[in-house]
Amino acid sequence: MTNAPALLEEQAAASPSGPLLVVDELRTTIHTPRGDLRAVDGVSLTLDRGEMLGIVGESGSGKSVLGRTIMGLHTTGPTTTIQGRVAFDGLDIQQLEPARLRELWGDRIGMVFQDPMTALNPVKKIGVHLTETLRKHRGLSRAEARDRALELLAQVGIPDPRRRIGQFPHEMSGGMRQRVVIAMALANEPDLLIADEPTTALDVTVQRQILDLLDRLQDELGMAVILISHNLGVVAGRADRVAVMYAGRVVETAEAASLFRAPHHPYAEALLDAIPRLELPPHLRLDAIDGAPPNMLRPPPGCRFAPRCRYAQDDCVATMPTLAATPGVPDHRFACFHPVHLDAPEPAAPTADTAGGR
Amino acid sequence: MALRTVLKRLGELVLVLLIVSFGTFMLISLMPGDPAVSILGEGHSPAEYAAVRADLGLNDPLFERYLHWLGEALSGNLGTSIVPPYVDVADRIMGALPVSVELAVLGMGMALLFSLPLAMISAHRAGGRLDRLISAGTFGVLSVPSFLAGLLIIMVFANQLGWFPRAEWSRLSEGLGQNLYHAFLPALTIALAETAMFTRVLRNDLIGTLNEDFILAAKAKGMGTMHILFSDALRPSSFSLVTLMGISLGRLIGSTIIVEYLFALPGMGSLIIGAADNGDFVMVQGAVLVIAVIYVVVNALIDISYGYLDPRIRRAHV
Numbered sequence: 001m002t003n004a005p006a007l008l009e010e011q012a013a014a015s016p017s018g019p020l021l022v023v024d025e026l027r028t029t030i031h032t033p034r035g036d037l038r039a040v041d042g043v044s045l046t047l048d049r050g051e052m053l054g055i056v057g058e059s060g061s062g063k064s065v066l067g068r069t070i071m072g073l074h075t076t077g078p079t080t081t082i083q084g085r086v087a088f089d090g091l092d093i094q095q096l097e098p099a100r101l102r103e104l105w106g107d108r109i110g111m112v113f114q115d116p117m118t119a120l121n122p123v124k125k126i127g128v129h130l131t132e133t134l135r136k137h138r139g140l141s142r143a144e145a146r147d148r149a150l151e152l153l154a155q156v157g158i159p160d161p162r163r164r165i166g167q168f169p170h171e172m173s174g175g176m177r178q179r180v181v182i183a184m185a186l187a188n189e190p191d192l193l194i195a196d197e198p199t200t201a202l203d204v205t206v207q208r209q210i211l212d213l214l215d216r217l218q219d220e221l222g223m224a225v226i227l228i229s230h231n232l233g234v235v236a237g238r239a240d241r242v243a244v245m246y247a248g249r250v251v252e253t254a255e256a257a258s259l260f261r262a263p264h265h266p267y268a269e270a271l272l273d274a275i276p277r278l279e280l281p282p283h284l285r286l287d288a289i290d291g292a293p294p295n296m297l298r299p300p301p302g303c304r305f306a307p308r309c310r311y312a313q314d315d316c317v318a319t320m321p322t323l324a325a326t327p328g329v330p331d332h333r334f335a336c337f338h339p340v341h342l343d344a345p346e347p348a349a350p351t352a353d354t355a356g357g358r
Numbered sequence: 359m360a361l362r363t364v365l366k367r368l369g370e371l372v373l374v375l376l377i378v379s380f381g382t383f384m385l386i387s388l389m390p391g392d393p394a395v396s397i398l399g400e401g402h403s404p405a406e407y408a409a410v411r412a413d414l415g416l417n418d419p420l421f422e423r424y425l426h427w428l429g430e431a432l433s434g435n436l437g438t439s440i441v442p443p444y445v446d447v448a449d450r451i452m453g454a455l456p457v458s459v460e461l462a463v464l465g466m467g468m469a470l471l472f473s474l475p476l477a478m479i480s481a482h483r484a485g486g487r488l489d490r491l492i493s494a495g496t497f498g499v500l501s502v503p504s505f506l507a508g509l510l511i512i513m514v515f516a517n518q519l520g521w522f523p524r525a526e527w528s529r530l531s532e533g534l535g536q537n538l539y540h541a542f543l544p545a546l547t548i549a550l551a552e553t554a555m556f557t558r559v560l561r562n563d564l565i566g567t568l569n570e571d572f573i574l575a576a577k578a579k580g581m582g583t584m585h586i587l588f589s590d591a592l593r594p595s596s597f598s599l600v601t602l603m604g605i606s607l608g609r610l611i612g613s614t615i616i617v618e619y620l621f622a623l624p625g626m627g628s629l630i631i632g633a634a635d636n637g638d639f640v641m642v643q644g645a646v647l648v649i650a651v652i653y654v655v656v657n658a659l660i661d662i663s664y665g666y667l668d669p670r671i672r673r674a675h676v
Binding site for chain 1: 572669
């Protein structure tokens, strides 16, 4: 434990000062009996050390597959084809040997799963869930691992860790279990945490606690986080940057403040309108998005949102728009021929106001 | 609380055993043939016949006879064989039972040893080439009757290769090495069919478990394939296997007659068939009772083991 932080600093100093994660034109195609499903269809992203990126989109937009492909849990094989590149700290994830990947997983990249009811092994005690990863990656002894596990449980806000460590998952509430799942992912203080819908399966009151916990731990540990959610509201006020996904593609990406102030893609606008707000009058119908995402076995040729878009015109159906920068705001990119809110006031560049926007 | 549930369990067990013993007792009363005739043979006088019946207690009310029989059985006396050479039933069973138990346990142990890796290889890449090969193999083995499998095994290992003896039995008292050496081929014959069944059942459950989120979570922690298969997947997948093992063990102890015959083993199967042939109803009764008791006790233990397999059950009803 004593030289671990020093070791991390050394690694950070040794590696190039570039972004922690670079995703370049990533495509994940899943071969199903009914045809090829293009779950991720040309996504490019970068993530800096210590940064939080929110990936938002409705169910089936490819967010989870993207997260798992970034991690290397999906690899090219009989059922899956992956094109493009994922570089994590200079390592080409898709080219790594399985044994090298297993060294990264749980050590430098952690993952938090959606449903804490199913993400913990029902026949293993809480303590074992934590100690097995500590012992594998850090070579800790039984006693050392137990001490560290107690520390972790306290860190994620579980009261009475000494009692909890000997319990089975079914003896805990959903919120407590999700804290355990988070502790498991954080056990070895990873550089990157991928949180895949970490609050979707939880009570509304517990959701907030879990998100605040992730927020606090990110600050404490200085790790980069990819927060995947179908709810822009979950990401608001927490993520530094947001990428909006639709049908396997990123349709808009920007500094969080910039996106929330002026979403340019009609889909991002619609997602924003779908967040319930306290200041809205009671019993108001929320603006839901009509229709359903396209069939990804046979996606339409033009803009994939066009069939549901109220601004769609002929050119939207004919050709696919690509990501382009907003005039004057190079960091705010969107893929739309007929963007909205372009006249909205935008700060010329990310200022102290947007950077510290939470 | 724990003590109360254990007591409740024991109470249930005793009740089941009473029903089983009564069933055994009744079964024999319903068997065709008259025990008194079996003893006397042809050409007896009515007076002799009446004397023997009275001697056997066959004129007493049914329930009274049952209680008497049960009391004797509980004190270890299962009666005396009613045909020559009039041996003590309990002694005879104690001679045959270890052979059958050893065969069943060895056979099941071998089957487990074979089926665990086979099922894991199958489930790990379900639908792959190895999985299909193993599936076809288990189907093949299941469709071979055990007398044929036994004959083939004797032909190859005893006659051709000469590695093992055939048709001899060496008691445990003659040394463990000798005993295992002689028990190997019959146990292997038993293990074949059991392996096929165990593999199929465990493979299916493993495939289900390997699709669970907690397996993906273990993978995402960097745990290796072996660790995931043995430490994460096996226990939650072993319910059907353990249930099947309980049933198999009970079944094997009483019904390995074909294997016993092939290898000339003095086990329970040959004992029962021989006794039934001779009309030795006391012997059949005693043997059936012993097997039934073992069956019930083993399955009660299996029930208790569910609590170990899945801690969620521990509080619910064990």
